[in-house]
Amino acid sequence: xxxxxxxxxxxxxxxxxxITQADLADLSGLSVHTLSDxxxxxxxxxxxxxxxxxxxxxxxxxxVPRAPGAELNE
Numbered sequence: 001x002x003x004x005x006x007x008x009x010x011x012x013x014x015x016x017x018x019i020t021q022a023d024l025a026d027l028s029g030l031s032v033h034t035l036s037d038x039x040x041x042x043x044x045x046x047x048x049x050x051x052x053x054x055x056x057x058x059x060x061x062x063x064v065p066r067a068p069g070a071e072l073n074e
Contacts, residue, residue, distance in 0.1 A: 004041035011039040013057055027056035 001009070014024055021039075025032045029052060037043035038053075045053075047061075054061050 002041075003044065006045075007039045007041040007043075010035075010053065013059065014039075017057055019057075024053070024056060028052045 014021070019027075021032045021035045024030075025035055028035075030049065034043060034049070038045055038049075050061060053059075
């Protein structure tokens with residue numbers, strides 16, 4: 001998953017939850033600007049930021065191991 005796909009997924013989940021970026025900012029402790037950048041595929045979130053977002057929306061982070069030498073976007 002690339003950053004643009006991640007942003008689209010975050011936006012989709014936020015809209016499914018029927019919350020605004022301002023609501024999610026309050027829940028996660030992140031700024032609206034940061035959320036906007038992430039949803040636009042412009043941000044490069046740390047694991048901590050992703051964990052805050054997932055916790056705020058009741059989602060789990062799943063880490064899936066890749067085969068050695070596999071491309072990042074596979």
